Amino acid sequence: MVSERGLDVLRAIVQDYVETREPVGSKSIVERHSFGVSAATIRNDMALLEDEDLIAAPHTSSGRVPTDKGYRVFVNHLAELRPLTTAQRTAITAFLDGPADLDDLLARTVRALSQLTGQVALVQYPSFERANVTHVELVHLGGARLVVIVVTDTGRVSQRIAVAPDELDETDVAQLRARLSVLVTGQSVREGAARVDEALAQQPSPSRSDAALHAMLRVVAEELEGFRQDRLVMAGAATLARSEGDFRGSIYPLLEAIEEQVTLLRLMSEMVADGQGLAASIGRENAPFGLTEASVVASDYEATVGQARVGVLGPMRMDYSSNLGAVRAVAHYLSRLLDEDDRAR
Amino acid sequence: MVSERGLDVLRAIVQDYVETREPVGSKSIVERHSFGVSAATIRNDMALLEDEDLIAAPHTSSGRVPTDKGYRVFVNHLAELRPLTTAQRTAITAFLDGPADLDDLLARTVRALSQLTGQVALVQYPSFERANVTHVELVHLGGARLVVIVVTDTGRVSQRIAVAPDELDETDVAQLRARLSVLVTGQSVREGAARVDEALAQQPSPSRSDAALHAMLRVVAEELEGFRQDRLVMAGAATLARSEGDFRGSIYPLLEAIEEQVTLLRLMSEMVADGQGLAASIGRENAPFGLTEASVVASDYEATVGQARVGVLGPMRMDYSSNLGAVRAVAHYLSRLLDEDDRAR
DNA sequence: AATTGGCACTCCCGCAACACGAGTGCCAGG
DNA sequence: CCTGGCACTCGTGTTGCGGGAGTGCCAATT
Numbered sequence: 200m201v202s203e204r205g206l207d208v209l210r211a212i213v214q215d216y217v218e219t220r221e222p223v224g225s226k227s228i229v230e231r232h233s234f235g236v237s238a239a240t241i242r243n244d245m246a247l248l249e250d251e252d253l254i255a256a257p258h259t260s261s262g263r264v265p266t267d268k269g270y271r272v273f274v275n276h277l278a279e280l281r282p283l284t285t286a287q288r289t290a291i292t293a294f295l296d297g298p299a300d301l302d303d304l305l306a307r308t309v310r311a312l313s314q315l316t317g318q319v320a321l322v323q324y325p326s327f328e329r330a331n332v333t334h335v336e337l338v339h340l341g342g343a344r345l346v347v348i349v350v351t352d353t354g355r356v357s358q359r360i361a362v363a364p365d366e367l368d369e370t371d372v373a374q375l376r377a378r379l380s381v382l383v384t385g386q387s388v389r390e391g392a393a394r395v396d397e398a399l400a401q402q403p404s405p406s407r408s409d410a411a412l413h414a415m416l417r418v419v420a421e422e423l424e425g426f427r428q429d430r431l432v433m434a435g436a437a438t439l440a441r442s443e444g445d446f447r448g449s450i451y452p453l454l455e456a457i458e459e460q461v462t463l464l465r466l467m468s469e470m471v472a473d474g475q476g477l478a479a480s481i482g483r484e485n486a487p488f489g490l491t492e493a494s495v496v497a498s499d500y501e502a503t504v505g506q507a508r509v510g511v512l513g514p515m516r517m518d519y520s521s522n523l524g525a526v527r528a529v530a531h532y533l534s535r536l537l538d539e540d541d542r543a544r
Numbered sequence: 545m546v547s548e549r550g551l552d553v554l555r556a557i558v559q560d561y562v563e564t565r566e567p568v569g570s571k572s573i574v575e576r577h578s579f580g581v582s583a584a585t586i587r588n589d590m591a592l593l594e595d596e597d598l599i600a601a602p603h604t605s606s607g608r609v610p611t612d613k614g615y616r617v618f619v620n621h622l623a624e625l626r627p628l629t630t631a632q633r634t635a636i637t638a639f640l641d642g643p644a645d646l647d648d649l650l651a652r653t654v655r656a657l658s659q660l661t662g663q664v665a666l667v668q669y670p671s672f673e674r675a676n677v678t679h680v681e682l683v684h685l686g687g688a689r690l691v692v693i694v695v696t697d698t699g700r701v702s703q704r705i706a707v708a709p710d711e712l713d714e715t716d717v718a719q720l721r722a723r724l725s726v727l728v729t730g731q732s733v734r735e736g737a738a739r740v741d742e743a744l745a746q747q748p749s750p751s752r753s754d755a756a757l758h759a760m761l762r763v764v765a766e767e768l769e770g771f772r773q774d775r776l777v778m779a780g781a782a783t784l785a786r787s788e789g790d791f792r793g794s795i796y797p798l799l800e801a802i803e804e805q806v807t808l809l810r811l812m813s814e815m816v817a818d819g820q821g822l823a824a825s826i827g828r829e830n831a832p833f834g835l836t837e838a839s840v841v842a843s844d845y846e847a848t849v850g851q852a853r854v855g856v857l858g859p860m861r862m863d864y865s866s867n868l869g870a871v872r873a874v875a876h877y878l879s880r881l882l883d884e885d886d887r888a889r
Numbered sequence: 890a891a892t893t894g895g896c897a898c899t900c901c902c903g904c905a906a907c908a909c910g911a912g913t914g915c916c917a918g919g
Numbered sequence: 920c921c922t923g924g925c926a927c928t929c930g931t932g933t934t935g936c937g938g939g940a941g942t943g944c945c946a947a948t949t
Contacts, residue, residue, distance in 0.1 A: 224912050237922055242913070260913045260928045300705045338679040338695045346701055350683045350691055358693075358701040360645045436781070437799035454782035569941050582893055587942070605899045605942045 201251055204234070205244045209253055210277045212245075213265050217518050220444075222262030267482035270494070270515065274479050280524040287315060287525075291532055301354060305432050308509065308533055313435030315525045318513035319457065321497070323467055324430040325507045325537075327355060332383045332391050335419070337376045342366055345375075347418050349426070351388065357425055361418040363411040375415055383419065392423040429507075431464050433457060438513075445514030446492050453493060453512070462488050463495075467508050472499055476530070477523055478508075482515040496522045500530035502537035509533065546596055549579070550589045554598055555622045557590075558610050562863050565789075567607030612827035615839070615860065619824050625869040632660060632870075636877055646699060650777050653854065653878055658780030660870045663858035664802065666842070668812055669775040670852045670882075672700060677728045677736050680764070682721045687711055690720075692763050694771075696733065702770055706763040708756040720760055728764065737768040774852075776809050778802060790859030791837050798838060798857070807833050808840075812853050817844055821875070822868055823853075827860040841867045845875035847882035854878065 201209075211232045215223040225241040228234070234241065245263055248254045253269035256262070265273065283291075294311035295304070305322050312320035330351035338346040343363040350356050367375075382398060383391035399416050436457050439450050446453065456462045466488045470478040476499035483491050494517055497510030509530050511522050546554075556577045560568040570586040573579070579586065590608055593599045598614035601607070610618065628636075639656035640649070650667050657665035675696040683691040688708040695701050712720075727743060728736035744761050781802050784795050791798065801807045811833045815823040821844035828836050839862055842855030854875050856867050 222912090226912075238912095239914095239922055239924090240920085243921085246914080256913085258929060260911080261930070262912070333685065334683040336681050336683075336693070338681075338701075340678065340695075340697055340699055344699065346695055346699060348681070348693060348695075348701060348703075350685075350693075352685055354685055354689065354691055354705045356683075356691055356693060356703040358695075358703075360699050434803070437796055437803050440794045440796035440799050443794065449785045449788065451782055451785035454785050458779070458782050567941095571941075581891095583941095584893055584895090585891080588892085591943080601942085603900065605940080606901070607941070 201247050201253070202244065204236075205247055206272075206277060207234070208241060208244045209248055209265070209269060210273060212248075212254055212263060213270065213273045213277070213519075216264055217516055220516070222257055222264050224262040227262075265516075267484065267515065270481045270519070271479075271484075274481065274519050274523075278520045278523065280477075280527060281521040282524055283315075283528050288528070290315070291529065295532060295536060304533075304536060306434075308529060309432045309434040312509060312511060312525060312529045313438070315529070316511045316513070316522050317435075317438055317441075318511040318517065318522065319433060319435045319439060319453075321463060321467060321495075321508075321510045321512060322432050322533075323464070323507035323509070324432070325500075325502045326429065327351060327353060327426040328389050329387060330355065330426065331385065331387050332423075333385075335376075335379050335383055337372055337379065337415070339367065339369065339372045345372065345415070347415065347422060349383075349419070349422050351426070355426070357422055359418055359422050359425075361415055363414050365411065367411060371411060375412055378412055379415060379419060382416075383423070388423055388426045392420060392427070395420045395423065429464050429468065431460050431467070433460075433463075442514050445516055448492070452489050456488065456490060457512075463512070466490070466495060467497060467510055470495065470497055470508075472497075475527070476500075477527060478510075479519065479523070494519075496526055498523075498526040498530035500534045500537075502534065546592050546598070547589065549581075550592055551617075551622060552577075552579070553586055553589045554593055554610070554614060555618060557593075557599055557608060558615065558618045558622070558864075561609055562861055565861070567602055567609050569607040572607070610861075612829065612860065615826045615864070616824075616829075619826065619864050619868075623865045623868065625822075625872060626866040627869055628660075628873050633873070635660070636874065640877060640881060649878075649881060651779075653874060654777045654779040657854060657856060657870065657874045658783070660874070661856045661858070661867050662780075662783055662786075663856040663862065663867065664778060664780045664784060664798075666808060666812060666840075666853075666855045666857060667777050667878075668809070668852035668854070669777070670845075670847045671774065672696060672698065672771040673734045674732060675700065675771065676730065676732050677768075678730075680721075680724050680728055682717055682724065682760070684712065684714065684717045690717065690760070692760065692767060694728075694764070694767055696771070700771070702767055704763055704767050706760055708759050710756065712756060716756060720757055723757060724760060724764060727761075728768075733768055733771045737765060737772070740765045740768065774809050774813065776805050776812070778805075778808075787859050790861055793837070797834050801833065801835060802857075808857070811835070811840060812842060812855055815840065815842055815853075817842075820872070821845075822872060823855075824864065824868070839864075841871055843868075843871040843875035845879045845882075847879060 211228050212223050215231060225238040225245060228241050229238050252266055253272060254263040255266050257264060291311050294307050309320045309322045330353045332349060333352050334350040336348040340346060343366050345361045346358055347361050348358045382394055395416050439453055443450055470480050472478040479496045481494045485491060485493060492515055493512060494515045495510050495512050497508045499506060499508055509526055511526060556573050557568050560576060570583040570590060573586050574583050597611055598617060599608040600611050602609060636656055639652050654665045654667045675698045677694060678697050679695040681693040685691060688711050690706045691703055692706050693703040727739055740761050784798055788795060815825050817823040824841045826839045830836060830838060837860055838857060839860045840855050840857050842853045844851060844853055854871055856871060
């Protein structure tokens with residue numbers, strides 16, 4: 200049973216350790232914080248904390264270091280989000296102002312967040328399941344090759360090259376275009392995908408004349424699928440080299456995860472948020488993703504096209520207070536900008 | 545004046561150092577290579593090489609290590625490209641086979657090259673200056689917002705969101721579409737950009753009714769510009785963590801350059817190739833780009849759409865022979881695939 | 890003139906011994 | 920329940936000391 204003061208001690212340990220990067224002892228605690236008690240008393244509290252597995256000593260008779268569990272308690276109960284300084288606020292707006300192409304906006308967001316926190320920043324693309332297809336275009340490149348382009352009302356465009364089984368002429372292309380257009384224009388991405396699948400199912404072995412349509416449908420299906428897949432943008436990978444010493448092994452798994460993307464995407468998606476849309480995943484909690492020495496802190500953001508997350512990835516020993524504050528603020532700004540954007544439409 | 549054998553000694557030093565990662569002494573040279581002479585003789589040669597600044601000793605009375613200049617001589621005169629093993633060749637074809645969307649092809653190429661060399665792989669997009677615009681499409685998102693899509697005969701598609709000064713209806717959009725189409729369809733990217741600039745110049749202060757056209761033209765101009773800009777795809781950044789000890793300082797500058805892209809792009813572009821389209825930039829030669837402890841090895845590849853480079857980035861102490869062989873082989877494959885692609889059209 | 894064996898010298902590296910200091914755990918007394 | 924005191928542990932930095940790898944130079948040999 201840890202006392203009230205015991206938790207205060209834990210908070211002090213986390214704060215000091217994050218700041219100094221060195222195990223913290225009972226003496227330095229009484230020096231740096233005004234507990235009204237002596238070092239020996241702190242030591243007793245620390246013994247309790249160690250029993251609860253909230254802190255640990257790297258070596259016998261050395262200072263203590265928070266465990267994963269200790270950080271978890273700190274984040275859940277002890278940390279108060281540090282609000283941004285006004286300088287930081289103005290920095291964000293400076294970064295994020297300007298024309299609001301979605302890709303561009305998210306790219307700038309992720310850079311801002313990385314700058315702000317000094318960590319690797321992650322921004323999830325909003326899911327496009329609810330977006331509506333406004334336009335499907337086929338462009339003939341000559342021969343049997345076509346470009347299929349899908350545009351949604353969120354302004355997102357995606358394209359893919361399709362190769363038909365035979366050469367096509369312009370009337371073929373016009374026919375295909377008409378068929379496709381009827382099938383998906385005006386549908387949501389989800390419905391559109393369903394209708395395409397249905398159409399495909401109705402023609403399990405396409406007749407010779409429909410072979411081209413069949414091939415196109417396959418490509419469109421893939422593409423709509425692509426809309427539903429989550430994507431991630433990142434920035435600040437280089438900062439990992441700076442905090443290299445924070446990772447006992449090497450930073451290889453981190454860099455690998457960053458390159459893989461999909462791992463981080465799953466991690467981001469599976470974190471559970473608290474009441475305010477904030478979430479953290481600490482150290483061993485990331486074991487399924489192979490990042491046991493790292494932490495991720497994230498915040499939900501909302502746009503009418505869907506909901507997603509922004510976050511930062513860094514060493515377990517990170518400044519949770521300010522990082523939580525930063526991701527929340529950035530998520531906030533981002534939601535607002537996307538909303539304005541929607542209203543403008 | 546270094547003798548013939550002196551150069552052989554340099555070759556031996558480079559090879560052994562790359563392999564063992566340790567300064568190499570005269571004795572180990574006579575053991576590992578069958579020079580018909582004694583260690584003392586090798587020592588004399590090494591003294592000469594040191595005078596010429598081709599090798600250096602980390603500490604007095606320690607083995608020698610090649611200098612930047614030593615590597616340069618090795619690459620220029622001493623290295624013979626190591627041909628790929630058949631296993632490697634089959635690995636490349638396995639990687640690169642399949643449908644040939646350009647983005648996809650280059651992404652797979654860069655992964656293959658990274659795998660092959662164990663280094664960071666870099667692939668420059670071919671320049672699209674010679675590509676022809678086959679199609680310009682406007683899609684109305686509602687209100688004043690439009691998506692502008694440009695498609696070239698190389699199958700590359702690029703899009704951007706444009707905001708007109710006023711609300712638009714479908715007839716406005718149709719008009720704009722027609723005007724734009726006349727202006728750039730069928731032109732090469734370069735000519736198209738010129739014609740758009742011309743049109744813009746003719747309307748320095750657009751009349752009210754042409755304001756929308758004006759805005760569109762700006763966006764199209766930017767987009768065509770984007771086609772001409774070089775791009776880079778990369779893979780294998782994580783491998784840097786593996787060869788961490790090879791960088792005296794930290795790998796921070798490397799990661800930063802990788803994230804910046806533009807630095808590496810300039811570096812790649814400014815390297816001068818030898819007669820076979822191969823180029824290397826070693827250590828201090830990269831000083832203008834802040835990568836004095838790294839080397840880049842690259843090979844030109846040719847496609848009808850333009851010419852560009854594939855390369856690898858790694859520690860100065862890399863296996864130049866096999867890396868040169870790898871980039872040349874991959875460039876070769878890539879050229880061939882792109883050509884087939886063109887013929888198929 | 891080139892090569893070679895010999896030899897003294899330098900300097901890195903690993904090891905052990907040692908003192909120092911920070912920090913702990915425990916206990917007895919307030 | 921808190922406190923001061925005290926013995927104990929253990930990491931860290933310092934020092935000293937071979938051992939070994941490697942060099943540079945020189946005189947002798949081919």
